[in-house]
Amino acid sequence: MISADAVGKRISTLRKEKQLSQEQLAEQLNISAQAISKWETGKSLPETSTLPLLSQILGQSIDRILMPQQLVVLQAIYTDGCESYDVTHFINQFVVDNCLTFFLNDQTLPHRIHSHRIKLLLIKYQIPSGTYAAYVLQDNLLAIHLDSEGYDLPSGELEFVFTAYGNERKHLNIMNKMKHYQYFKWGQFTATHELFPSLIDNHGEDYLLLVYVNASGIHAISCPEGDSIHYTSDRTELFGSDSVNDCCIVQNVGQLGFGQGMDCSWAGALYLSLKTMGQETTYETVMGVSGACWRVAFTPVWDYSSADALVAYDYAAPAFKAYGLQVSRTDRITSKERELEMRHIKESIKKHHLPIAINLRVAPEWGIITGYLNGGETLLCRSYFDEETFEEHKADPEFQEHMNISKGYLNVDQWPFSLIRFNGEVAKPSALDNLYASLQVKLDSMYAGESRGYKLGYQALQAWREGLLDEQWYQTANPQDFARRLGVNHFCLMALTDARRSAAIYLKDMLSFPAASLTGYLSEMADVYEQMHSRLQPFYASLTDVKSLDTFHSPKKVWTKEQRQQQADLLQSIEILERRGDELARRILAAAGND
Incomplete structure (x- = not known):
C-alpha cells in the first residue's frame, strides 16, 4: 500500500x-x-x-x-x-x-x-x-x-576517507601522511615524490587521489604529478590548481545567430551541445522532441522575452528525456556559490559536455560555453550575437590575436542567470515514444493558462491579435515606444515562423517511423504545418528590417495600420490551422494507444 x-x-x-x-x-x-x-x-x-x-x-x-x-x-x-x-x-x-x-x-x-x-x-x-x-x-x-557502518557527513571541515598516490596499476595508501599534513593545516597539497613517495616498480604517471566527505556528501579529486590540490577558505571542499596554464577549449563548435535556421536560441544552443557530445540529431529534431516547435507565448506588455522557449513552459524536460540526458540546473546563484559551479563547468568542458546558459553576453538569449582560460577566470562561448562583434573588430589586430588564443570564441561577459550542465546519460525512449510525448506537449501547451504573466497557445494568439488591432495605442504612442513594439513584433513573428518550419520538418522526418495506421494522420499534420510556414514566411520577409529604422523619419512610416490588420488576419488563419493540428494530434495519440 x-x-x-x-x-x-x-x-x-x-x-x-x-x-x-x-x-x-x-x-x-x-x-x-x-x-x-x-x-x-x-x-x-x-x-x-x-x-x-x-x-x-x-x-x-x-x-x-x-x-x-x-x-x-x-x-x-x-x-x-x-x-x-x-x-x-x-x-x-x-x-x-x-x-x-x-x-x-x-x-x-x-x-x-x-x-x-x-x-x-x-x-x-x-x-x-x-x-x-x-x-x-x-x-x-x-x-x-x-x-x-558508512561514513558520517561532517558539518564542519572535510574529512578524508581514502587517499592514494600512484595509478590504477599500482598505488600506495597515504592516509597516514595526509593526517600528518592535516595537523599543520596546510592549504594545499602538491603531488611530488618528496611528499608522496612513488613505488619503485611503478610505471607511468603518478596521481594524487583524495577522497573525502563533507556536509553535502562524498567527493573525489585527483591531480597528476606536479599539480596541486587546494582547500577552500572554510576547508570544507577541495579544488584543483587554477594556474595560468590551466585552460581547456573545445574546438570546432558551430556558429549561432538569428536568421540562420536556428531562431530559437535555447534549441540552437542545445543542438550544438548535443553535437559536441556526439549525438546524431538536427535542430529541427530538438525543436520537435522538446515540443518547442508548437510553442507560442505572448505578454500583453509586449516584451522580447516572449520569444524565449522556456519563459512560460518547460520544453527542456521533454528534450532531456528524449536524448537520455541527466542534467543539473542552476538559477540565479549567489557569488559564494559560483566557485563550486565554476569547478563543475570546467569538469563538464573537459568531458566535452558543454553547458548551455542564458545571458552570456550582450542580451538574455541562450548560448553555449565552449571552454575556459586562466583556470576559469575567463570563460569562452558561442552566442547569438557573435557575428556583430566579429564584423566590428575584423580589422583590430589585438582582437584577432585574442581570437588565435581563444580558438575563435568570444569571452563570456556576465555570469548567466540560468545554466544547464549535462552530467550523465540514461536510456533513450524510441523515436515514436518521443513523437507521442511531443504531441501531448502540444495539446498541453496550446491550452495552458497564463504563466508568469505570459499567455500561452491560443490565449497568446488572441492577445497578440488584440494588441495589433489596438489602433488608439498606435496613434498616441511616442516614437520610442512604437519602435520597441515594432521590434518585439518582428522578434515574436520570427520565432513563430521558425517554430512552425521546424514542426513541418520534424513531422515529415517522422513519417519513416510510424505504423501504417498513423501515416495518414501524420502526413496530413505535416501538410498543415507546411501551410502555416508558407503563410508566415512571406509575410515576415515582407516586413521592413528593424535594423534599418534609422533610415526612416518615423517608425510609424514603417509599420502601417494595413500591415497590422494583415498580420492579425494571418494569426487568425494560423489559429484555424493549429486547431486542425490539435485534432490530428489527438487522433495519432488515440491510434497509438490502440496499437
Missing part, C-alpha cells in the same frame, strides 16, 4: 538532494508550489501524469518514489577524480530488500573512463538511522545494508 507520508518524505529528501526549492521543482513540473508542499506533507500524492517527469528530475524510478525502501541511494558517482558520471538511477536498480550489492568493473557500468587514474564509485545513501557515504575501488565489491 502506498503511504502518502513516506512518499512525501522521499520527495522532500530527493528534492533537497538536487538542491531544488519547492518553487523550482514546481516550475520544472509546470505545477504550483502548493502542490509540492501538499505532497511533501503527505496531504496528497503526485498525479499519475506528473510521475514520469518527476522521476526524471529526481533521478529515481517511479517505484522508488511511490514505494520507497528504507535504503535509497541519493547519489552515485563513477569517477577517477577528474572525469565523472552520475549513475544514481542505474545503481538504485541494484537495491533489493534494502541491500545494495554491486561489483565495480569495466563491464558493470554503462560508462567508461579511459585514463590511468584510480577509478572508484562514490555512494551517498540514506537509511532510517541517517545519511551516510561509502566508496568502492574498481574491481572490488560494494555491499551496503541497513546495518552498514
Whole structure:
C-alpha cells in the first residue's frame, strides 16, 4: 500500500538532494508550489501524469518514489577524480530488500573512463538511522545494508576517507601522511615524490587521489604529478590548481545567430551541445522532441522575452528525456556559490559536455560555453550575437590575436542567470515514444493558462491579435515606444515562423517511423504545418528590417495600420490551422494507444 507520508518524505529528501526549492521543482513540473508542499506533507500524492517527469528530475524510478525502501541511494558517482558520471538511477536498480550489492568493473557500468587514474564509485545513501557515504575501488565489491557502518557527513571541515598516490596499476595508501599534513593545516597539497613517495616498480604517471566527505556528501579529486590540490577558505571542499596554464577549449563548435535556421536560441544552443557530445540529431529534431516547435507565448506588455522557449513552459524536460540526458540546473546563484559551479563547468568542458546558459553576453538569449582560460577566470562561448562583434573588430589586430588564443570564441561577459550542465546519460525512449510525448506537449501547451504573466497557445494568439488591432495605442504612442513594439513584433513573428518550419520538418522526418495506421494522420499534420510556414514566411520577409529604422523619419512610416490588420488576419488563419493540428494530434495519440 502506498503511504502518502513516506512518499512525501522521499520527495522532500530527493528534492533537497538536487538542491531544488519547492518553487523550482514546481516550475520544472509546470505545477504550483502548493502542490509540492501538499505532497511533501503527505496531504496528497503526485498525479499519475506528473510521475514520469518527476522521476526524471529526481533521478529515481517511479517505484522508488511511490514505494520507497528504507535504503535509497541519493547519489552515485563513477569517477577517477577528474572525469565523472552520475549513475544514481542505474545503481538504485541494484537495491533489493534494502541491500545494495554491486561489483565495480569495466563491464558493470554503462560508462567508461579511459585514463590511468584510480577509478572508484562514490555512494551517498540514506537509511532510517541517517545519511551516510561509502566508496568502492574498481574491481572490488560494494555491499551496503541497513546495518552498514558508512561514513558520517561532517558539518564542519572535510574529512578524508581514502587517499592514494600512484595509478590504477599500482598505488600506495597515504592516509597516514595526509593526517600528518592535516595537523599543520596546510592549504594545499602538491603531488611530488618528496611528499608522496612513488613505488619503485611503478610505471607511468603518478596521481594524487583524495577522497573525502563533507556536509553535502562524498567527493573525489585527483591531480597528476606536479599539480596541486587546494582547500577552500572554510576547508570544507577541495579544488584543483587554477594556474595560468590551466585552460581547456573545445574546438570546432558551430556558429549561432538569428536568421540562420536556428531562431530559437535555447534549441540552437542545445543542438550544438548535443553535437559536441556526439549525438546524431538536427535542430529541427530538438525543436520537435522538446515540443518547442508548437510553442507560442505572448505578454500583453509586449516584451522580447516572449520569444524565449522556456519563459512560460518547460520544453527542456521533454528534450532531456528524449536524448537520455541527466542534467543539473542552476538559477540565479549567489557569488559564494559560483566557485563550486565554476569547478563543475570546467569538469563538464573537459568531458566535452558543454553547458548551455542564458545571458552570456550582450542580451538574455541562450548560448553555449565552449571552454575556459586562466583556470576559469575567463570563460569562452558561442552566442547569438557573435557575428556583430566579429564584423566590428575584423580589422583590430589585438582582437584577432585574442581570437588565435581563444580558438575563435568570444569571452563570456556576465555570469548567466540560468545554466544547464549535462552530467550523465540514461536510456533513450524510441523515436515514436518521443513523437507521442511531443504531441501531448502540444495539446498541453496550446491550452495552458497564463504563466508568469505570459499567455500561452491560443490565449497568446488572441492577445497578440488584440494588441495589433489596438489602433488608439498606435496613434498616441511616442516614437520610442512604437519602435520597441515594432521590434518585439518582428522578434515574436520570427520565432513563430521558425517554430512552425521546424514542426513541418520534424513531422515529415517522422513519417519513416510510424505504423501504417498513423501515416495518414501524420502526413496530413505535416501538410498543415507546411501551410502555416508558407503563410508566415512571406509575410515576415515582407516586413521592413528593424535594423534599418534609422533610415526612416518615423517608425510609424514603417509599420502601417494595413500591415497590422494583415498580420492579425494571418494569426487568425494560423489559429484555424493549429486547431486542425490539435485534432490530428489527438487522433495519432488515440491510434497509438490502440496499437
